Amino acid sequence: MSKLQANISGIIKSSVIDGPGNRMVIFFQACNLNCLYCHNSHTIGLCNLCGICVDACPTNSLQIDTENKRILHQENTCMRCDSCIKSCPENSSPFYKKMSVEEIVSEIHKVRDFISGITVSGGEVMLQVDFLRLLFQTIKSDKELSHLSILIDSNGNIAQDKWDSILPFTDGVMLDLKAFSQENHKKITGYSNETILESIQYLDKRKKLKELRFVLVKGMNNHEDELRKVSQFMSSVSASVGKSIIKMRKHGIRDEYAFVEEPNADDMEMARNIFEESGLNVLMI
Amino acid sequence: MYIPLLPSFCLFLRHKMRKNISMEDFNKRAFQVITDGNLDYRQKKHHLAYIAESSQAYPEVSAEAKEALEKKIICDLFEGNAPYRPRYVLPDYALAMKNGIDYLELEAPKDFDEAINFLSILYVQVPSITGYSVYLGNIDQLLLDYVGDLSEEEIYKKMKLFWRFIDRTLPDAFVHINIGPEDNIIARVILRIERELKQVVPNLTLKYDPEISSDELLLEATKTVFEVAKPHIANHPMTAADFKGNYGVVSCYNSLPEGGGSHTLVRLNLKKICDLHQGDLQDFLSNTLKKYCIMTLDIIEARSKYLVETVNYYETDFLAKEGIISLENFSAMFGFYGLAECVNQLMKKSGSQSEYGKDEDANQLGHLILEEMKKIVDARELPYCEANEGKAFFHSQSGIDIDIEETAGARVPIGSEPDIYSHIQAVAPHHHLFTGGISDIFHFDDTIKRNPEAVLDIVKGAFKKGMRMFTFNLSDSEFIRITGYLVRRSDLKEFREEGSRYGSALFAANSMDNANVDCRVSKRVLSHEQVAGKY
Numbered sequence: 001m002s003k004l005q006a007n008i009s010g011i012i013k014s015s016v017i018d019g020p021g022n023r024m025v026i027f028f029q030a031c032n033l034n035c036l037y038c039h040n041s042h043t044i045g046l047c048n049l050c051g052i053c054v055d056a057c058p059t060n061s062l063q064i065d066t067e068n069k070r071i072l073h074q075e076n077t078c079m080r081c082d083s084c085i086k087s088c089p090e091n092s093s094p095f096y097k098k099m100s101v102e103e104i105v106s107e108i109h110k111v112r113d114f115i116s117g118i119t120v121s122g123g124e125v126m127l128q129v130d131f132l133r134l135l136f137q138t139i140k141s142d143k144e145l146s147h148l149s150i151l152i153d154s155n156g157n158i159a160q161d162k163w164d165s166i167l168p169f170t171d172g173v174m175l176d177l178k179a180f181s182q183e184n185h186k187k188i189t190g191y192s193n194e195t196i197l198e199s200i201q202y203l204d205k206r207k208k209l210k211e212l213r214f215v216l217v218k219g220m221n222n223h224e225d226e227l228r229k230v231s232q233f234m235s236s237v238s239a240s241v242g243k244s245i246i247k248m249r250k251h252g253i254r255d256e257y258a259f260v261e262e263p264n265a266d267d268m269e270m271a272r273n274i275f276e277e278s279g280l281n282v283l284m285i
Numbered sequence: 286m287y288i289p290l291l292p293s294f295c296l297f298l299r300h301k302m303r304k305n306i307s308m309e310d311f312n313k314r315a316f317q318v319i320t321d322g323n324l325d326y327r328q329k330k331h332h333l334a335y336i337a338e339s340s341q342a343y344p345e346v347s348a349e350a351k352e353a354l355e356k357k358i359i360c361d362l363f364e365g366n367a368p369y370r371p372r373y374v375l376p377d378y379a380l381a382m383k384n385g386i387d388y389l390e391l392e393a394p395k396d397f398d399e400a401i402n403f404l405s406i407l408y409v410q411v412p413s414i415t416g417y418s419v420y421l422g423n424i425d426q427l428l429l430d431y432v433g434d435l436s437e438e439e440i441y442k443k444m445k446l447f448w449r450f451i452d453r454t455l456p457d458a459f460v461h462i463n464i465g466p467e468d469n470i471i472a473r474v475i476l477r478i479e480r481e482l483k484q485v486v487p488n489l490t491l492k493y494d495p496e497i498s499s500d501e502l503l504l505e506a507t508k509t510v511f512e513v514a515k516p517h518i519a520n521h522p523m524t525a526a527d528f529k530g531n532y533g534v535v536s537c538y539n540s541l542p543e544g545g546g547s548h549t550l551v552r553l554n555l556k557k558i559c560d561l562h563q564g565d566l567q568d569f570l571s572n573t574l575k576k577y578c579i580m581t582l583d584i585i586e587a588r589s590k591y592l593v594e595t596v597n598y599y600e601t602d603f604l605a606k607e608g609i610i611s612l613e614n615f616s617a618m619f620g621f622y623g624l625a626e627c628v629n630q631l632m633k634k635s636g637s638q639s640e641y642g643k644d645e646d647a648n649q650l651g652h653l654i655l656e657e658m659k660k661i662v663d664a665r666e667l668p669y670c671e672a673n674e675g676k677a678f679f680h681s682q683s684g685i686d687i688d689i690e691e692t693a694g695a696r697v698p699i700g701s702e703p704d705i706y707s708h709i710q711a712v713a714p715h716h717h718l719f720t721g722g723i724s725d726i727f728h729f730d731d732t733i734k735r736n737p738e739a740v741l742d743i744v745k746g747a748f749k750k751g752m753r754m755f756t757f758n759l760s761d762s763e764f765i766r767i768t769g770y771l772v773r774r775s776d777l778k779e780f781r782e783e784g785s786r787y788g789s790a791l792f793a794a795n796s797m798d799n800a801n802v803d804c805r806v807s808k809r810v811l812s813h814e815q816v817a818g819k820y
Contacts, residue, residue, distance in 0.1 A: 013704075013706060014704070014705060014706065014739075014743075016729075016730075016732055016733045016735075016736040016739040017732055017735075017736065020736065020738050021736065021738040021739050021741070021742045022738075022739035022740075022742035022743055022746075023739075110706075111706060111746075113745070113746040113749045113750065114706060114709075114742055114743055114745075114746030114747075115742055115746075116738065116739075116742050
């Protein structure tokens with residue numbers, strides 16, 4: 001039994017939107033981007049036991065367990081008001097937990113007859129690549145699970161050697177492209193995108209890129225020039241890779257980014273037209 | 286199958302028609318029907334036949350059984366006082382098409398057009414309670430031999446007209462047709478036509494066998510469900526294993542032998558017997574439940590005997606005479622409903638808050654009650670039930686319009702369903718008991734339309750867990766599956782609005798919605814039926 005553990009922010013046993021077929025999705029905690037429209041911003045950071053959430057809790061349902069370096073959560077008194085999440089300066093949450101490979105595999109066994117595969121998502125799941133490798137190897141060597149497909153949902157901000165260590169056990173990777181120009185990318189995510197563009201090309205070359213998605217944000221990446229660059233880059237990727245334009249939706253984003261605007265139908269149509277001019281057949285979501 | 290009429294009319298029938306009526310009443314009611322301008326010719330004929338049947342004495346049953354029927358503890362689904370035709374008839378269409386039918390002066394068909402024509406003629410001759418055949422055959426298997434050189438487009442055109450004929454000539458949501466398990470051009474064309482025509486009739490089942498059916502066929506079926514909430518998907522290997530010969534899925538999820546069927550379906554109201562019960566759980570199982578199961582079986586026996594011995598149906602009808610059906614392929618059906626309410630009441634009496642569908646101990650009690658019933662049903666030797674070794678087919682009855690407080694069969698009450706895995710785990714363990722059929726309805730969010738493969742995963746998983754039948758709806762589909770048949774959401778809305786104008790109090794509960802929906806179906810398929818409520 002391995003001692004490796006991962007920070008898991010949640011498991012969804014049935015998802016129809018995280019890859020083909022019915023899938024179990026495992027969400028990993030922590031991310032190396034900070035997208036201003038992130039819908040799960042409490043999965044970005046890691047808890048440093050500062051205790052601010054403990055003080056913020058109106059029902060005293062949280063406690064610091066200093067010995068085990070974790071926050072204890074009393075479910076029976078918790079009102080799910082999310083005060084803890086809103087108050088966290090680290091964009092973290094007291095609810096994620098450490099899980100071993102064995103524990104996750106046992107969860108998969110419970111639903112194995114009902115799913116096409118698993119999808120690991122985040123946060124940025126590739127930050128816990130050693131754990132992933134062991135998890136994937138365990139699944140692929142388990143007779144009752146080996147038929148399941150394994151997909152990674154990543155932001156792509158990951159060095160090539162990390163991909164190399166895991167691709168042999170992976171059926172495919174789904175990636176988002178947030179912007180093509182450095183300036184726009186930094187505005188949206190706080191970071192530059194060289195590594196992401198490299199990852200996209202590398203994964204495509206290795207025939208592991210399954211899906212490439214562009215998230216359209218009004219006023220951030222929907223200028224004609226930017227859209228032409230994005231579509232040009234996306235059209236350089238193999239035709240077999242599924243491509244889509246996702247409309248940014250404000251639901252669940254942090255209060256400080258409330259100024260971000262959703263694209264309207266015209267914005268979506270314009271993006272589609274530009275993508276189609278580049279010969280791209282895109283799914284609009 | 287039941288007669289799709291307004292609840293008020295059904296209640297009228299129950300109170301007035303169970304006993305044989307006086308000549309004065311007979312004349313009065315017949316005259317009302319005859320002179321009602323809002324009934325069309327066929328409806329008048331149907332109602333007059335029912336009134337005439339009610340002039341006969343009920344088959345001989347005990348006074349206690351009669352009282353249970355009156356109080357709706359046991360329900361014979363308005364089959365009538367004098368059963369003169371079986372409730373479910375599944376003609377051996379393949380045999381008829383091979384040999385021709387003397388009675389109808391029909392020779393064996395030689396090509397596709399003749400085959401469709403042959404079936405069209407035969408369909409309208411098959412008896413049932415409503416007058417419309419509940420089973421139109423495993424249609425792709427019946428027609429494949431006649432395809433010849435026809436192109437897909439030619440087949441499509443002919444089948445589309447055939448489908449229109451079925452909907453307009455047999456306007457009853459219980460008219461049921463089967464396809465599968467093999468993937469074939471007829472099955473594919475039918476699914477395409479279903480998506481295009483969006484008809485309520487015929488109800489449709491795909492027999493699915495993971496060893497035989499292709500994923501592509503199941504995928505086509507799934508996309509068809511997205512559009513028209515059918516077909517149902519039947520676990521073919523599991524169901525086929527229960528029958529000596531071929532079987533058909535008819536009416537509302539009833540699986541029965543081809544070339545035969547069921548004389549009658551009588552169902553026990555588990556909620557009502559739980560209301561009557563005074564003692565503890567053990568006492569319920571060994572006394573109350575047993576007593577009423579036996580009473581239900583007595584009624585089944587009396588009705589079957591009347592049909593076979595008094596009416597001599599199986600000696601006189603041309604279907605029987607020509608071997609298209611035969612008595613040895615018949616049995617009777619023992620149904621029940623309201624398991625959820627029964628379990629929840631028994632849990633409450635024992636001081637527990639556990640609920641059927643949500644809590645393991647309640648689910649276990651549900652399984653226990655069903656197993657007990659199955660034992661009682663199997664222990665009773667019934668006459669004329671050779672198709673099931675002298676026993677009744679055990680059936681989880683999917684409800685009718687007058688069920689107000691009771692959930693259909695062994696289903697989890699609407700609105701109380703747990704997540705899909707828990708739902709499947711809660712009901713799958715008892716599906717094996719129901720050779721006569723069982724159904725549970727699952728609901729998917731609209732997002733699944735973009736990923737129909739996800740449905741395939743869940744259906745296959747459900748069948749691995751032992752489910753006999755899988756039926757699902759999209760949460761915002763225009764078509765809604767109610768007890769076992771379909772209605773259009775727009776029709777339902779219209780009915781609700783009309784209903785509220787009548788100031789009816791029937792619209793409060795989900796379960797009562799079912800009743801309204803039933804009636805709405807009859808309105809679409811049998812016009813002016815609301816007026817029938819006057820009688």
